[in-house]
Amino acid sequence: MENDLIPVIQTHDLRKIYKIGEVEVHALAGVSITINRGEVVAIMGPSGSGKSTLMNLLGCLDRPTSGRYILDGEEVSELDDDQLAGIRNRKVGFVFQSFNLLSRSTALANVELPMRYAGVSKERVQRAAAALKSVGLADRMNHKPTELSGGQQQRVAIARALVNHPAILMADEPTGNLDSKSGKEIMDLLLSLNKESGTTLIIVTHDPTIAAQTQRIIHLKDGLVEEDIK
Amino acid sequence: MNLGQAIIEALESLNSNKLRSSLTILGIVIGVGAVIAMLAVGNGAQNTITGSISGIGSNLLFVMSGNSNQELTNIEPLTMDDANAMLDQFQAPSVEDVAPVVNGEVTVTSGSESTATFVYGVTTSYESVRNYHVTEGSFITEDQVLGKASVVLLGPDVAKALFDRTEGLVGETVRIEGQPFKVIGVLESKGGSAFVSQDDVVIVPITTSQARLTRRSNDRIDLIFVQSISADALSQASEEIAQILRTRHRTKVGEDDFTILSQQDFVETAKTITNVMTIFLGGIAGISLLVGGIGIMNIMLVSVTERTREIGLRKALGARKKDIMIQFLTESSLLSLFGGVIGIGLGWLISFIVGRIALSSGTPLNPVVGLDAILLATIFSTAVGLFFGLYPANRAANLEPVEALRYE
Numbered sequence: 111m112e113n114d115l116i117p118v119i120q121t122h123d124l125r126k127i128y129k130i131g132e133v134e135v136h137a138l139a140g141v142s143i144t145i146n147r148g149e150v151v152a153i154m155g156p157s158g159s160g161k162s163t164l165m166n167l168l169g170c171l172d173r174p175t176s177g178r179y180i181l182d183g184e185e186v187s188e189l190d191d192d193q194l195a196g197i198r199n200r201k202v203g204f205v206f207q208s209f210n211l212l213s214r215s216t217a218l219a220n221v222e223l224p225m226r227y228a229g230v231s232k233e234r235v236q237r238a239a240a241a242l243k244s245v246g247l248a249d250r251m252n253h254k255p256t257e258l259s260g261g262q263q264q265r266v267a268i269a270r271a272l273v274n275h276p277a278i279l280m281a282d283e284p285t286g287n288l289d290s291k292s293g294k295e296i297m298d299l300l301l302s303l304n305k306e307s308g309t310t311l312i313i314v315t316h317d318p319t320i321a322a323q324t325q326r327i328i329h330l331k332d333g334l335v336e337e338d339i340k
Numbered sequence: 341m342n343l344g345q346a347i348i349e350a351l352e353s354l355n356s357n358k359l360r361s362s363l364t365i366l367g368i369v370i371g372v373g374a375v376i377a378m379l380a381v382g383n384g385a386q387n388t389i390t391g392s393i394s395g396i397g398s399n400l401l402f403v404m405s406g407n408s409n410q411e412l413t414n415i416e417p418l419t420m421d422d423a424n425a426m427l428d429q430f431q432a433p434s435v436e437d438v439a440p441v442v443n444g445e446v447t448v449t450s451g452s453e454s455t456a457t458f459v460y461g462v463t464t465s466y467e468s469v470r471n472y473h474v475t476e477g478s479f480i481t482e483d484q485v486l487g488k489a490s491v492v493l494l495g496p497d498v499a500k501a502l503f504d505r506t507e508g509l510v511g512e513t514v515r516i517e518g519q520p521f522k523v524i525g526v527l528e529s530k531g532g533s534a535f536v537s538q539d540d541v542v543i544v545p546i547t548t549s550q551a552r553l554t555r556r557s558n559d560r561i562d563l564i565f566v567q568s569i570s571a572d573a574l575s576q577a578s579e580e581i582a583q584i585l586r587t588r589h590r591t592k593v594g595e596d597d598f599t600i601l602s603q604q605d606f607v608e609t610a611k612t613i614t615n616v617m618t619i620f621l622g623g624i625a626g627i628s629l630l631v632g633g634i635g636i637m638n639i640m641l642v643s644v645t646e647r648t649r650e651i652g653l654r655k656a657l658g659a660r661k662k663d664i665m666i667q668f669l670t671e672s673s674l675l676s677l678f679g680g681v682i683g684i685g686l687g688w689l690i691s692f693i694v695g696r697i698a699l700s701s702g703t704p705l706n707p708v709v710g711l712d713a714i715l716l717a718t719i720f721s722t723a724v725g726l727f728f729g730l731y732p733a734n735r736a737a738n739l740e741p742v743e744a745l746r747y748e
Binding site: 166169171172191192195196198199200204206210212214215223224226227228231270274 | 345654660741
């Protein structure tokens with residue numbers, strides 16, 4: 111594929127320093143990575159290695175203390191809160207360990223939510239329905255999260271993450287709250303969606319079997335890239 | 341996100357916490373209800389009082405001796421001649437009629453019944469000027485005034501107190517200050533009044549009163565009612581009779597020894613008093629609305645804390661500060677708007693009940709729920725919701741997405 115050569119994520123000396131009282135904690139101590147379009151990447155590392163911080167920065171949930179970050183051709187390290195919200199809305203899809211669905215709303219309404227913030231109104235329902243169909247939940251659209259199994263809830267979350275056609279899909283321990291069977295199904299779904307649509311997939315995990323299914327593993331330790339295996 | 345969706349989402353959220361939402365709404369309901377009821381009762385009181393002042397007669401001026409604005413040494417009392425001078429067609433063309441009055445407090449008895457009341461000594465013109473009607477018998481005649489006749493008209497309250505009825509009393513005899521008077525008629529009720537007792541009176545010829553009851557010398561009278569030819573001519577008439585009295589009493593300019601009040605003056609005074617009362621009551625009720633607003637703020641803060649993760653998620657999905665603000669402000673405004681609407685109903689009900697209680701206790705107080713009060717309550721309660729929702733909504737909007745998502 112030609113996509114291989116187009117970088118979707120470029121970071122240069124990305125640093126994040128937290129101040130806890132008098133102590134400065136270097137959660138990220140200078141990370142420079144490039145991820146190309148269509149890649150499937152696992153970010154691994156022990157707790158405290160900075161993988162959550164890296165995910166927050168790559169997902170535009172937070173700003174780096176210093177360094178540059180270019181996402182899909184846009185310099186995002188110095189945008190303000192609302193501009194970052196716009197970037198998250200258009201370019202990033204999130205899948206969380208604990209699903210994070212709105213319990214009061216139906217699956218369909220949950221998937222519609224990112225489009226609401228994007229100001230899409232006309233084709234919203236059709237697009238949400240199509241996204242749910244693509245994750246195999248065409249017959250569960252009007253169920254509330256409490257009426258769905260864990261695997262089904264995570265499918266709704268994936269449909270929600272993809273509905274705005276983001277440049278990258280960030281998955282934070284996507285199988286962490288699931289049994290092994292539905293965990294495998296979710297992984298299969300993520301990988302097949304990557305093949306079909308070419309969406310860049312970044313999985314943060316500490317599970318080696320999950321990481322083994324990806325094309326590239328970035329190991330973090332003490333806020334630095336320890337290993338980058340392709 | 342447009343407003344319609346925001347409202348639907350807010351309704352869903354409020355609906356998911358029914359008990360909490362309804363208790364919060366209750367605070368506003370009580371506040372708005374109290375404001376509405378108080379304003380309605382205040383309005384009703386004002387209408388009753390101004391109505392009863394209007395009931396005294398129409399296009400009236402009240403002329404009294406003395407002047408509260410000045411310290412005068414020799415005040416000349418008003419006399420019958422003063423009153424008669426005001427009837428001069430050339431000096432006072434705006435005056436329709438004049439009714440001089442001598443009044444006092446007396447005890448009226450009949451058999452073993454006795455009542456303390458006001459006696460008005462009047463001339464024949466009193467009937468038309470004060471707009472009195474008799475339910476039976478007839479008003480005092482010119483002959484009775486000239487002859488100092490011992491005749492009396494009973495006010496309905498006096499008739500009830502003495503005879504327990506207001507009919508078939510013509511020809512009865514009552515004693516005023518021990519002297520016998522023949523009843524020649526009973527006055528029609530003018531309704532209750534806060535200031536001027538209009539039913540608790542007895543009316544006798546002015547000459548009789550001067551000679552035998554109040555014992556005034558020199559034709560002294562207490563009060564002159566002057567009726568102008570029209571409402572527009574009221575101030576003109578006031579100026580004309582002032583001029584007549586100044587000439588007759590030889591007062592210096594600016595040292596009038598008399599006071600002329602118009603009915604309008606009384607109405608204005610009454611309105612001022614009832615307005616102060618209404619504002620006072622409304623203010624107290626407003627405090628409960630304020631407390632309701634604080635209740636909204638409290639519950640919204642709880643709601644923001646509870647939904648920290650939800651807020652984090654929404655931000656992760658691309659919600660801007662404004663979107664979160666609108667979401668929470670819509671919820672708080674809807675809470676108070678519902679409270680306002682129900683509160684208007686409650687206030688209406690309270691006013692209605694107050695009106696009923698007043699009616700059954702004989703005070704014709706009819707509370708009026710005005711459109712302005714409804715509008716005021718709706719706008720004010722929504723504003724309360726917006727204002728007290730602002731802080732929680734702002735707090736929600738300014739949550740850091742990373743922190744919010746991590747919140748347990």
